[in-house]
Amino acid sequence: MGLHVKTLGMRDWRNFGEKSIDFADGMTILAGRNAVGKTNTVEALQMLTAGVTFRKAKPSQQVREDCAAAKISARLEGDGRVIDVSCEVEGKRRRFFKNGKKCSSQDLPETLMSVLFNPDDLSFVKRGASYRRDELDSFGRQANRGYAKVLSAYLRSVEQRNRLLKEDYPDLALLDAWDASVSLGGATLLAARLRLFDRLRHYLRDIYREIATGEELDCRYVSSLGEDLGARTRDELCDLFARKLEEGRQDDLRRQQTLVGPQRDDIAFTIDGRDARAYGSQGQQRSIVLAWKMAEVRLSQEVVGEQPLLLLDDVMSELDEDRRDAMTRFVQSGIQTVVTTTNLGYFPEELLLDAKVVRIDE
Numbered sequence: 001m002g003l004h005v006k007t008l009g010m011r012d013w014r015n016f017g018e019k020s021i022d023f024a025d026g027m028t029i030l031a032g033r034n035a036v037g038k039t040n041t042v043e044a045l046q047m048l049t050a051g052v053t054f055r056k057a058k059p060s061q062q063v064r065e066d067c068a069a070a071k072i073s074a075r076l077e078g079d080g081r082v083i084d085v086s087c088e089v090e091g092k093r094r095r096f097f098k099n100g101k102k103c104s105s106q107d108l109p110e111t112l113m114s115v116l117f118n119p120d121d122l123s124f125v126k127r128g129a130s131y132r133r134d135e136l137d138s139f140g141r142q143a144n145r146g147y148a149k150v151l152s153a154y155l156r157s158v159e160q161r162n163r164l165l166k167e168d169y170p171d172l173a174l175l176d177a178w179d180a181s182v183s184l185g186g187a188t189l190l191a192a193r194l195r196l197f198d199r200l201r202h203y204l205r206d207i208y209r210e211i212a213t214g215e216e217l218d219c220r221y222v223s224s225l226g227e228d229l230g231a232r233t234r235d236e237l238c239d240l241f242a243r244k245l246e247e248g249r250q251d252d253l254r255r256q257q258t259l260v261g262p263q264r265d266d267i268a269f270t271i272d273g274r275d276a277r278a279y280g281s282q283g284q285q286r287s288i289v290l291a292w293k294m295a296e297v298r299l300s301q302e303v304v305g306e307q308p309l310l311l312l313d314d315v316m317s318e319l320d321e322d323r324r325d326a327m328t329r330f331v332q333s334g335i336q337t338v339v340t341t342t343n344l345g346y347f348p349e350e351l352l353l354d355a356k357v358v359r360i361d362e
């Protein structure tokens, strides 16, 4: 058994005073009424694996009301290894530790990655493009430290270019300089994104075929820079981007923002050749996100050589029987899973037999 979470400790984290939870190697079900802290527990597990959380909360929001600081820690075990990771939250800061030594949040996914699936994700196909970009980028950030750097450097330079565009009389020489930096950073990000996307797409199509028998899913990276970018080198992407910025400069100046680039891109899905966003049923759209998350699990295994931790926050109740069965088969393939629920009735008998049930109460 690869690396997995053995125990989690929380002190003054969210609604918890002092809390410790032991996890099974396979599935652990956190059961309890609304607002007892199930999602808060999932958030702690995500923080200690991904290094960031889906809630994008400020540090102060994670500290228990009226307390000065919070600490969460996890013991990871597997293949004869024992690794302790922890995070201390105080004031505006979070400090991360691995085996007692200070580390960066980026070091955590290198140890153990996680894939989170929650009810918000169910509208993945229908929501705005930024959700799909974020999903890809959040995964990329965990899978590759370089990805995180490239992404934040690029977003910073776009922000600075936008700031210049908002000035009353933008300095055009300065704008030239920002164009060069934005196109180089953007091309680097785009090349990394396209590589990642391609690998996910490969898994996604196979997994979807298993979930929705007989249907063919495909997806396409839709770039504001044009079609079929996959075959281009980073330098070619950089030239293309620089040209687009030049062509679009008057529009950018008028609208006071950078209108092309990876910050505007999207992912489009088709089922049997038809646009899944416009024509897909709700069930089909849910199968897509289910398959997408499973593809992330498969790809993390490939990237870090280790099964990630799968976090399912309150999704079983949202899936119909077929998709619940697909999820059941998937988690039974031996991946460590933590799932929250208010009602154990949503779980197939066979899953309950194998799972460890932890009751969370106030």
Ligand SMILES: Nc1ncnc2c1ncn2[C@@H]1O[C@H](COP(=O)(O)OP(=O)(O)OP(=O)(O)O)[C@@H](O)[C@H]1O
Binding pocket: 013, 014, 015, 016, 032, 033, 034, 035, 036, 037, 038, 039, 040, 041, 060, 061, 062, 063, 064, 065, 314, 340, 341, 342
């Ligand atoms: N910093 C904090 N200090 C104290 N309590 C907090 C803090 N942050 C969140 N809470 C409380 O935690 C509770 C929510 O917990 P959580 O989101 O984990 O619920 P849950 O068990 O997942 O419930 P549901 O089943 O409704 O999703 C709320 O009552 C909220 O007020």
